[in-house]
Every structure is written in C-alpha cells, then in structure tokens.
Amino acid sequence: MQAFTRVVDVGSFARAAEAMDLPKATLTRLIQNLETHLGVKLLHRTTRRISVTTDGAAYYERCVRILADVEEAEQSLTHQNNTPRGTLCVDTTAGLAQLVLIPKLHEFFAAYPELKMELTINGKPIDLLKEGVDVVLRVGDPVDDTMVARRIGQLRLGLYASPVYLKRNGTPAQPSELMQHRAVNYLSNRTGREVPWPLGQGEQRTEMLLPSSISTNDGDVYLSCALESHGIARIARAMALPYVESGRLVEVLPDWPTDSLPIAAMYPQNRHLSAKVRVFVNWVAELFAQHPQFGETQAGQPQPSRQPKLAA
Structure with missing residues (x-):
C-alpha cells in the first residue's frame, strides 16, 4: 500500500x-x-x-x-518515545529562507536531531504530492482549497527607492504624485501580471499600478533593480531595513503604508499529519510569532489585517 x-x-x-x-x-x-x-x-x-x-x-x-x-x-x-525522524521536504521563498528559517535552523535540528531537511526555493504554486514536498511556506492568500493553510505571520511592505533615483526624479509627497514616477513592478507567479500597490491612510484606500521600465518575478532581482535606481519598489520591510540603515534605500510615503500580506504554512488536507510535519509547522509558527518583522504583532500592538482568515 x-x-x-x-x-x-x-x-x-x-x-x-x-x-x-x-x-x-x-x-x-x-x-x-x-x-x-x-x-x-x-x-x-x-x-x-x-x-x-x-x-x-x-x-x-x-x-x-x-x-x-x-x-x-x-x-x-510509542508516544513517549516517538521522535520525528526521516527527511522533511520544505519549499519556500528565498527571502523567508534567508531572513527567518536559516538563522534558526540549528535550533530545530538540536530539538529534532533525527530529522533531515530538504529545503527548496520556489515562488510558484506547486503540486506537493507530485513533487514530494511535505510543507510549503507561502506569502499571500492561498488559492488551493485542497490544502490546509495555517497562518503563521505577515509580510509588512513599504515603498522604497534609491537616493540616486529620488535625486534625479524628486520625492513624492502624496500617492497622486506617484504616477509621475517609474516603478519596479513585480510579476505574479500565479497570473504572470504586474501586481498593483494597495495604499492606505485612515479611511482612505487606493490601489495603483505605476508605469515601469522593468518588471520581474524574482525577489532578489526585484531588490537589485531598486538598488540600481530603476524606480520605486514595494519591498518587504525586513529585506529593506539593512539598505535603509546603510543609506542605499529611502522609504517613500511612510505615512501611506501598503497592506501587509499573510504568510502561511500549507500542507495537503487529505493526508495524515505526520509527526515530522506537525513539529515543523508548530516550530515555524512559533519562530515567525517571535520575529520582530514577521510576527502578527509589532512593538506589542496587534496589526490590522484585511486578508481573509486562513485555516487553523
């Protein structure tokens, strides 16, 4: 069988x-x-x-x-002596792997020494059963209702540009001024289309898709385009922070925050939740909850979310 x-x-x-x-x-x-x-x-x-x-x-x-x-x-x-063992196949994005998972993986292996992890990087939707993947970590609302999606955190985003770009083109003071600028647009891995930017201040909500000279579906390339002054980009705050501190990026319209995106751990719902999947999902949920940039709260305050709730 x-x-x-x-x-x-x-x-x-x-x-x-x-x-x-x-x-x-x-x-x-x-x-x-x-x-x-x-x-x-x-x-x-x-x-x-x-x-x-x-x-x-x-x-x-x-x-x-x-x-x-x-x-x-x-x-x-064998509950008392049951130790998760074997190979755990996890698929995620490069950003989540580099910023959250990899720095803490030694703690996971210390707790579960009989587990080996195969970590693959793929921003596109995949067939978990066909690819032999146990768990995927994804940003954005799940689109596959055959999967259990446990929300583990949120990705906070902001608008950023290089000082060189802003010196050359000026700094927008209102969202309406953005249309005078160029953007680095992100291509959806699901639809292949450029993703518009939702912006909000109080009750004021707007969504914009700026003209661009370049668009990409790769997070590292996207960041590089912003650093090389190709336009204003919508970047994860955790990823932009080191470049803001070094002076290579400047936040644009900080009083008009862009919506955050949910982060979920997903696995097939028609399969028994094995011990290795269960301990990893619980561990990664705690890991994201404690992270200052990706947790559901920041500076002790709950963060509003306009996304639909995901399955527990």
Missing part, C-alpha cells in the same frame, strides 16, 4: 523508489504483486506517463485512510 500510494503521489516509479530508498525493480514487483493479489489493474503504464485506473483511484483513497490509521495507532503506543 505504501509503495502504491507513493507512486500515485509522485507519478513515477523511479521517484517513488528513490523516496522509499528501494530499488526500482523491487518497487515495481511490489505493485505487480499487489495487483495480482487484488485481481485488478491499479495503474496504466506507458513509456511517458503513469495514470490511475478507476479501481486504482478508489483503492488509493482507502489506502490513504488505512495507512494514516496505522501510523496513528503506532504513534499512540
């Missing part, structure tokens, strides 16, 4: 065998023996792809529940 569900999850005998640390021939034989035992064909195999038969799809759903029950039963008997 474990071999069959893993093949379905990743869509490949080779990748399933690698994930289970088995020779491909052994895994193939396991599936063949299972089909012989059941007397039905579970998978359609071609040289290019693997698909699930109607019987296979129904059997897969039952297997997922049965395997989850088995794991839960074993964990309930």
